[in-house]
Amino acid sequence: xxxxKAKVFVTLKPSILDPQGRTVERALSHxxxxxxxxxxxxxxxxxxxxxxxEAAEAQLKDITQNVLSNPVMEDARWELxxx
Amino acid sequence: xxxxKAKVFVTLKPSILDPQGRTVERALSHxxxxxxxxxxxxxxxxxxxxxxxEAAEAQLKDITQNVLSNPVMEDARWELxxx
Numbered sequence: 574x575x576x577x578k579a580k581v582f583v584t585l586k587p588s589i590l591d592p593q594g595r596t597v598e599r600a601l602s603h604x605x606x607x608x609x610x611x612x613x614x615x616x617x618x619x620x621x622x623x624x625x626x627e628a629a630e631a632q633l634k635d636i637t638q639n640v641l642s643n644p645v646m647e648d649a650r651w652e653l654x655x656x
Numbered sequence: 657x658x659x660x661k662a663k664v665f666v667t668l669k670p671s672i673l674d675p676q677g678r679t680v681e682r683a684l685s686h687x688x689x690x691x692x693x694x695x696x697x698x699x700x701x702x703x704x705x706x707x708x709x710e711a712a713e714a715q716l717k718d719i720t721q722n723v724l725s726n727p728v729m730e731d732a733r734w735e736l737x738x739x
Contacts, residue, residue: 582700597701597723606719608706617665617700618680623691636689640680 577622577629578656583642583649584615616641621656629653660705660712661739666725666732667698699724704739712736 585591594612601609618641622629633651642649668674677695684692701724705712716734725732 584700584702594701598703601719601723604723606715608715609703609719610706611702611704613702615700615702617667617698618677619667619694619696619698620681620692621694632689632691636684636692640684640687 574623574625575629576656577624577626577633577653579620579622579629579633579654580652581618581620581633581637581641581649582615582651583618583637583647584613586646586648589646615647622653626653657706657708658712659739660707660709660716660736662703662705662712662716662734662736664701664703664716664720664724664732664734665698666701666720666730667696669729669731672729698730705736709736709738 591613593614597614598609598612601612622632624632630653633653637649637651638644674696676697680697681692681695705715707715713736716736720732720734721727
């Protein structure tokens with residue numbers, strides 16, 4: 574039994590419009606940051622898990638795909654490290 | 657002049673309550689993930705910049721601190737890599 578620290582990154586799929594990112598991009602261009610493009614806003618989730626490495630990986634995969642992201646519209650990836 | 661891909665991670669400061677994270681944690685515990693704790697929900701922003709490496713780093717630091725995060729409540733860190 575160990576404690577693991579997980580980081581989950583959720584991003585909209587490239588084909589999905591990102592109005593929040595477009596708004597940030599427009600705001601930046603008005604603030605003299607016209608060389609900034611392709612702004613996409615996603616989610617970054619940190620959590621801790623206890624258990625064996627294998628169990629924690631399987632559980633994190635399940636949580637990432639079924640709770641923290643919508644696989645229809647979003648891509649998700651995760652990192653797991655011992656705390 | 658090169659193109660750089662930047663990743664910005666914005667998280668609430670540890671002393672700030674995170675109701676969204678608490679809600680996710682409670683939902684997970686009802687879904688038989690009771691060994692998950694410390695859920696914190698932040699933002700993950702991707703963008704591209706053009707310019708020299710030094711200019712891009714300075715600009716990204718400015719954008720991260722002054723546009724993408726609220727330094728009173730949030731911590732922010734960034735990564736920059738050539739695209």
